[in-house]
Amino acid sequence: MSQNTKNNTASSIITAMFRKQIFIPLAALLILALFNFIMDPSFFKITLGHNSNGDPLLSGNIISIIDYGSELAILAVGMTLVTAASRGQDISVGAAIAISGSVVLRVLCGTNSRPDELQAPIIVAFIISCFVAMACGAFNGVLVSVFKIQPMVATLILFTAGRSIAAWINNNELPVVTDSTFSVFGGYIPGIPIPTPFFIALACFVVIFLVLKFTTLGLYVQSVGINEETSRLNGLNPALIKFITYVILGLCVAVAGLIKVSRISSINYSVVAKDIEMDAILAVALGGNALGGGKFNISASILGAYVIQFLTTTLYKFQVQSDALPAYKAVVVILLVVLSAPIVREKIAALFRKLRPARAEQNG
């Protein structure tokens, strides 16, 4: 009897685990980690070295993942909220990053595209870019919430025009910042061996968790995403809430844009953050969030973003033939998404139930 009870609890824990939303990205992460561990345990090696300025820094694949995954993870936060509230995705984030990055450089470099010293403090440039990126978000937000245009269609406008606007902001010049303090945001703070983007991302996560804890944003966003009319009758303003999520995404875009331009101290309008919108949407999906809106789990999305970066780094590490790279990524993505489909999860959970205590049924 006690044996059966034990089996029952074990199977119910497994079943419950399968139902948990964060299970999917977590499982994906573990599978990738396991794969790398079996293929080459040195994948996880982290070494302390020095850069060419003599500052200490850590290096290794894991460091690369938390470094290069930062922008995507930050975007995934905003994209999750947008998806939940407006039941659609913003596909203009890549273009918006080009715009906000371009603004940063424009402010820093002034009219001369290759100044010897910064024309404005970095914080000023960043704040201005925040406003611009939030304005882009607000533009999308108004189209979606007030004019009720489908999110993908509404954001298609900025998606198409964004990179041209970015180039226009700098008169088609390619500004280059030579000041080394600017490269801190995409590199290292002298003396601290962990990449700055990771800290920036961490700060973003902390901020969003505080916001979710100390405001009712989470409840409102989910409520609006699930049933707009009910939300309205309960005193909410659905249009305003959708609008806010787009502005928050705009803020995420500004932060991601700062990191992107800081990494290379320059910008290439046509390739910066290219296709990042698709990866951000994928991160949301990998996190087990319904792309049709409603309930969300930000931690799962963030984990999803790092899973994508883990996958990219793994593929680089094993030097997957370059032009086949997207195909490999697609296969893995299909597997993960299929695995995350509720119907498949139910099946797996049922399988576990069957495998475990076939006798428990009779006793119960």
Place this chain on the structure above:
Amino acid sequence: MQEKSLLEMRGIYKSFPGVKALRNVDFTLREGEIHALMGENGAGKSTLIKVLTGVHVKDGGDIFIKGHGGAVQIRSPQEAQNLGISTVYQEISLCPNLSVAENIFIGRGKGPAVNWREMNKKAGELLDSLGIAVKPNQQLASCSIAVQQMVAIARAVDMECSVLILDEPTSSLDESEVEKLFGLMRDLKKRGVGIIFVTHFLDQVYEVCDRITVLRDGQLVGEYEIEKLPRVQLVSKMLGKELDDMADIKNDIPQYDEARNKIVYEAENLCSSEGIKPFNFRIRKGEVNGFTGLLGSGRSECVRAIFGADKVTSGKVWVDGKQVKINKPIDAMKHGIAYLAEDRKRDGIVGDLSVRDNIILALQVKKGFFRPFSKAQATKFADEYIKLLDIKTASVNTPIKSLSGGNQQKVILGRWLLTHPNYLILDEPTRGIDVGTKVDIQKLVLKLASEGMSITFISSETDEMLRTCSRLLVMRDRKLVGELKGDQLTQNTIMNTIAGGEQK
């Protein structure tokens, strides 16, 4: 299998995580009978039907169907259909943008080509034979809900079903439409079709049914011939106790003293964008009044205007004697008004959210964006109202959509009670829910009123309103046409007022 049985279900078991939905349930349907399946919400009616239609797969037991020797397995809706089992749901599951004929034949063509002429002709014949007055080429969305339902039935008939399941088909129909539907059902019965009829309307059960099977708490209570089971007994079997409550309530019409209490809410020439004529309205502390009228008479629109749910176009409003503006729901909520909307699914529940979140939603919005309740506080509130309203849910974390209709309604009621309103508007709070819950809600309304809450109550069932309201406002053609109180509150006067002057 017995001689005349079409369908036999023996010892059916079905459980969901945490709930045993069906335990050892038997059910028999005979040829050419209309069989009512009765039970409170959560008794297992829906589960039994879903097992039969292949939506859920049973955990144990056997199903026999005439013409298919031995026990059959039903693993999908498709298999159920192939066995001759058809279902017409409360929510019509047809395609509103296609024509009637297309809806009847959709998904059943034998080749890629469609012979429109032939299809329309066949549909016309079918509809004629069933006495359904609709043209085959008419777009379904332009038909009344009753006709849409009959089209769904026609589709089932044409698919040569021997078992037809009607799940709450009458809840959105008016009386004449219900009569038409019953005519159709009797006609099918003559053809030998077995009909399983699920409804909450006792009158209707006694009007058309031959036999009743009662379920309670996932178990079979019994199967009865209709003549041998008086109403009171049916209700008591469904509830599992002898029931005097109904009688109690009837004698408990509150004697409300008009002038004694202060006016809580008053509106003058209130009008909304939904096409109602401007109306005057007031309610006093502790008063229960109601809007009555036929479907579409504008009774819901009136209360929506009071709550600011529709765009308010004109009128003056006083709350507690002070003139205020109520343009949107949040304004009304801030003035202590709560509104339980008519369409629970569309305007009431937030399906994927937990019972807890659904309960605290309105109060949370009222409290403000920067002052969220802690999880512990929210759970405390939820537990309080789950207990108070006797909501049956596995836990506060259960998504509301997995609750039965009556329990969903109680959650929404709990949500508004949590805001401690001075004035509560209930628009059809008892629609589509079981007798027991109905009585509970009526009793609750009277209790709240005695504690000083003002309540406006709307119901399609006049006797329900007679039981609770001390004053009735009668609507006709989107206009307030009369006010009844005291001795005037009888079925007859109400009918006459609704029908208007031409009624002699």
Place this chain on the structure above:
Amino acid sequence: MKMNKLFAMAASMVLCSAVFAGCGTEGGSSSNSGKKSGDKLISVGIINNDPNESGYRTANVNDLKATFTKENGYDAQFAYSLKNEEQINYAQKYIQDEVDYLLLSAADTAGWDSVLKDAKDAGVKVILFDRTIDADESLYEASIVSDMNKEGETAVEWLKNQNLTSYDIIHLQGVMGSAAQKGRSGALTDTASKLNWNIVVEQTAEWNAEKAQQIVQSAIDSNQKFNVIYAENDDMAKGAVAALDRANISHGVGKDVIVMGFDCNKWALQELKAGNWNYDGQCNPFQSSYIVDIIKKLENGETLPQKTIIMDEKGFDASTITDADVEQYGI
């Protein structure tokens, strides 16, 4: 509701047009062109790719704009698009305007036959620049192109002449299948197999600096030994260098790793001048002088010796580059 949608559409149209005004058809003032008697201006219609496409394109557009001016005797109209169909529409418009010359940098190689036949019938002379198309040679007067293969060969030849004791190369490719990628990859792949050079990593970074940085980072993290970075454009070389700096691997003239890039961005040439990089191959965006030369010859009734004209393209070595080179060739 419907009104709202209409309004939204109008609003977005306004936005779009505002955006594209900056990069759409220009030269509205000269749209009344065409042949005017007694006016010696030569009318040209120039169809190019979007100037925002790359630094190369920006330089290319600026060069053309600076050359085809009224002062130089031209009445020029410009149209930009990255889409073939739009470019064809512009071409038809210019043919209707009866321009003397149609200058074309096609977005796509296919689909130009019929419109070029129209041009020929209307007496409009077509000169292709920067990109060739799949059409009969008789349909155009001349084609001025970069030879991407030659760019690659020049670079690989330079690398060969460094006489390293071993060649361990990280090869960062552009977007796979593009003409520049094919030409620049081809030369390296051939030579490497002939001379047994070791290609340590061969990956596409899709012209993207940051991807290049990740690829090189990954090579460093897995302890790959290399002494050459062959990046098919400057951005990717820059990304690679960022990774090297992080790992404290020295690069440039006389250092551990040789860095090679392409396109001759001004900032890249400055890196070269400072000795941080070793080589940069030119992809010449300055076609206007060649075009002007051809137009002059055609106006004088001369015949051209050959249809396809390949531009001179240089490769710069860090040890020999001068400030004048940086100014003149940097884009």
